[in-house]
Amino acid sequence: xxxxxxxxxxxxxxxxxxxxxxxLVMEDEVVVEAIPSIGFIHRGLEKLVEIKEFTEYVYxxxxxxxxCSFMHGMGYCQSVEHGMNLTIPRRAEYLRTIWAELSRVxxxxxxLGLLADGFGFESLFMHSWRLREKILDIFEATTGGRVxxxxxxxxxxxxxxxxxxxxSIIKTLVDMEAEVKELTDVFINDYTVKSRTVGVGVMxxxxxxxxxxxxxxxxxxxxxxxxRLLGYAAYDDLDFAPIVETAGDSYARTVVRIREIFQSIDxxxxxxxxxxxxxxxxxxxxxxxxxxxxxxxxxxxxxIYYTKGIGTKFLERVRVRTPTFANIPPLLHCLKGCxxxxxxxxxxxxxxxxxxxxx
Amino acid sequence: MGLFSIGNMIIRxxxxxxxxxxxxxxxxxxxxxxxxxxxxxxxxCVLCGICSKKCPTHAILVDRKKKEWSIARMQCIQCNxxxxxxxxxxxxxANTYTSPSTEKITDAYAKAAPEPAAKPVPEAAAxxxxxxxxxxxxx
Numbered sequence: 001x002x003x004x005x006x007x008x009x010x011x012x013x014x015x016x017x018x019x020x021x022x023x024l025v026m027e028d029e030v031v032v033e034a035i036p037s038i039g040f041i042h043r044g045l046e047k048l049v050e051i052k053e054f055t056e057y058v059y060x061x062x063x064x065x066x067x068c069s070f071m072h073g074m075g076y077c078q079s080v081e082h083g084m085n086l087t088i089p090r091r092a093e094y095l096r097t098i099w100a101e102l103s104r105v106x107x108x109x110x111x112l113g114l115l116a117d118g119f120g121f122e123s124l125f126m127h128s129w130r131l132r133e134k135i136l137d138i139f140e141a142t143t144g145g146r147v148x149x150x151x152x153x154x155x156x157x158x159x160x161x162x163x164x165x166x167x168s169i170i171k172t173l174v175d176m177e178a179e180v181k182e183l184t185d186v187f188i189n190d191y192t193v194k195s196r197t198v199g200v201g202v203m204x205x206x207x208x209x210x211x212x213x214x215x216x217x218x219x220x221x222x223x224x225x226x227x228r229l230l231g232y233a234a235y236d237d238l239d240f241a242p243i244v245e246t247a248g249d250s251y252a253r254t255v256v257r258i259r260e261i262f263q264s265i266d267x268x269x270x271x272x273x274x275x276x277x278x279x280x281x282x283x284x285x286x287x288x289x290x291x292x293x294x295x296x297x298x299x300x301x302x303x304i305y306y307t308k309g310i311g312t313k314f315l316e317r318v319r320v321r322t323p324t325f326a327n328i329p330p331l332l333h334c335l336k337g338c339x340x341x342x343x344x345x346x347x348x349x350x351x352x353x354x355x356x357x358x359x
Numbered sequence: 360m361g362l363f364s365i366g367n368m369i370i371r372x373x374x375x376x377x378x379x380x381x382x383x384x385x386x387x388x389x390x391x392x393x394x395x396x397x398x399x400x401x402x403x404c405v406l407c408g409i410c411s412k413k414c415p416t417h418a419i420l421v422d423r424k425k426k427e428w429s430i431a432r433m434q435c436i437q438c439n440x441x442x443x444x445x446x447x448x449x450x451x452x453a454n455t456y457t458s459p460s461t462e463k464i465t466d467a468y469a470k471a472a473p474e475p476a477a478k479p480v481p482e483a484a485a486x487x488x489x490x491x492x493x494x495x496x497x498x
Contacts, residue, residue, distance in 0.1 A: 056415045059438055127368055130378045137390075144394035144452070150438045158439070159392070182368060190364045 004032065007340070011040045015118050015344035018354035024335070024343065031343065034335040036328055042358040049318040054080060054288055054309070055154050057318070064320065065356040066147055067110060068298045070103045072356075073152035075296045075305040076318070078232060080154050083292035083309055088282060090234070092156035094275040097234040098166070099142075099149065101264040101271070105173075106135040107299035108257045108264075109180070111351050112187060115254065118348045119196045127183055134176055138169055156281025166272045173265050184258040197250040201334035201346045204248055213330040214323050215301020216256040217350050221248035227297035238270045250349045257351075260299075287313055298323055300351045322356035393454040394437040399428055401468040403449035410441035410450060429467035432457050 005026050011019030019040035025033040048060050061076035062069045074096050081088060113128030136146045142161045143149035151158045187193055203213070208221035218225050219242060226242035228235045243259045245252035288309025296303050301323030308317040327350040334346050372378075380387060389395065406428065408421040418434035419441060421427075442450045457464070 052415065056440075059415045059436065123365060123369055127365075127372075133378070140393055141390040142392065144390070144392040144439070145437070148436075150394070150436075158443070186365045186368075 003027075009034075009343060013344075015348060016352075016354075017114070018352065020347075020352060020354045020357075022335075022343075022347075024340070026340065029340050031335050031338050031340065034332050036332065038354065038358055040358070041355055045359045046318050046320065049315045051314070053313045054315050055284065057315070058152055058154065059150065061318075061320075062148055062150065062152070064322075064359055065353050067107045067353060068103055068300065068303075068356070069147060070099050070149050070152065071296055071298045071303065072320075073149070074100060074233070075294055075303055075320075076307070077152050077154050078296070079292045079294035079305040079307040080288050080309070080315075082294060083288045083290040083307055084154075084284075084286055086155060086282065086284065086286075088156045089279045090276050091160075091278045092280045094234045094271050095157050095161060095280065096152065097238070098161075098169075098268055098271050098275075099139075099151065100233070101267045102135055102138060102169075104264045104299045105261050106132050106139075107351075108261045109135070111257060111299075111348075112184070112254075115187075115345070115348050116193075118344050119193070121193065124183070124186055124193075131176060131179055131183060134172060138172060141165065142169070153281065155284045156279070158281070160280045163275075163277075166275065170269055170272055173268060177262070177265060180261060184261070187254055187258060194251065196342075196345055197254055197349075200250040200342050201338060201349060202247070202249045203330055203334055205246075207333060208248065208330060211329045211333055212326050213301075214326045215298070215351075216253055216260065217301065217327050217330055219243060220245045220252035220256045222246040225302070227295045227302045230295060232294070232296065234271055234274075237274055238267050240267055250345055253349045287311055288315060291317075300324055300353055300356075301327060303356075320356075320359060322353070322359070324350065324353045324357045327352075328357070389454040391454060394439055395453050395455045396432065396437065396457045397430060397435060397441065398451045398453045399430075399468055400449040400451075401428060401470055403447055404428055404468075404470070405447055405449075406470075407446060409444050409446060413440050413444045415440060426470040427467050428469075429465055431463065431465045433460075433463045 007024045007026055009022040009024050010016050011021045021037045021040070023035040024031050045060055045064055049057050052060055058073050058076060062073040064072045109128050109132035113125045113132070116124035116128060139149060140146050142165060143151045143159060203221050205222040208218045208223045213221065213223060214225065222244055224242055224244055229242065240263060243256050243263060245256050288307065289311045291306070291308040294305040303323055304321040306319040307315055310316045331347065331350045335343060338346060406421055406423050406426060411419045411421045415438060416434050416436055418431045420429045439452055442452050
């Protein structure tokens, strides 16, 4: 047994887009324990609800995270709407679903790029982000923003998308699908990529369940858990099944996310085929008086929104439980016993979003 | 299983045009809906101040005394909220961004000083009161 040393990892590290700090307790090259500390990017966004009107807080909720910004806005709106017993038009629900699934495609492509960058495969990184750019262009054409859309509002959505535009989105996605397939085949089949991911950071189904893994992290270990099955927005009309792998290693997590890209494209096609015509928003005349929980499936996993209205324009409390926060204990479990060289890849495989975690 | 499975992509990108634009030589074409910056038609503005109240970041300031509408460009988040609430549709969202700057710019737009026949609506009350004050001593 070698001498134990502690290596500080982060908050500034080339593999981390956002700041998280880990103290890695090492024995020679092997990690014995990882002690996390967060708190570098806390912005107090939950507290802001006390001084922002409940209709204005959507803009704050969207800024919790730059990648799943739309789904944060959507989660907040759904939670307030359910608390107010507000039924929004069906077309708005479909549009929300389409934007949410596009967000998932762009988030997973971004993650694939970051993973490739994590093990030093720069060309793969560039090609992943080149494809992601097309999704961002769709966002800009339909919402006016590339990252922060500002289209969700209490009572529906702010902008309608014409049926012709929706068809052109489908055309772009179909054209893109072949390219994404070619790109993801590299992640699935390439020898160099597999040597970094297969058998690294294995987590069994029981461990994933006990540690509370969510999203692709849990599904890669065989945990059948997908909040979209709850049937919020338009998901109750769409036909899909959660994507599950059983190996529980980094390779399985990559495969889950890759398969989810194609699933999302399929869901968008279904949604566009079924979208009804009509209004996209209803006027909001009341103020929230109830408390409500809402669970959504973000690209990184399950997010929980809790809102409490007290009959004024200002909500008393908003609480967000983000997927990365839930995935930190599974990460620490995976880090135990891994090589130092695998630490960056393992941190990346939970798809960390520290801005979400700390809000 | 492949050793060089990305080969085809790389060879294609070797002979294709770059995926990026040669900016700024080739200008970026913005979408019609792109939220770039807020424009104001100051002559149509009635200085009601609704945009200022609805702005989530308090970027818009309406000064009725100076008859001035100003916006802090760096504070604005281009959420389109003011455009939606404007009662006379004098605000619009342009699809180009403001030029980059090292300073926090505030753009102020004042209504024209001489008052022709078309008087702005909120000013209607004030002159009447002034007139009443002027009239009083003579009576």
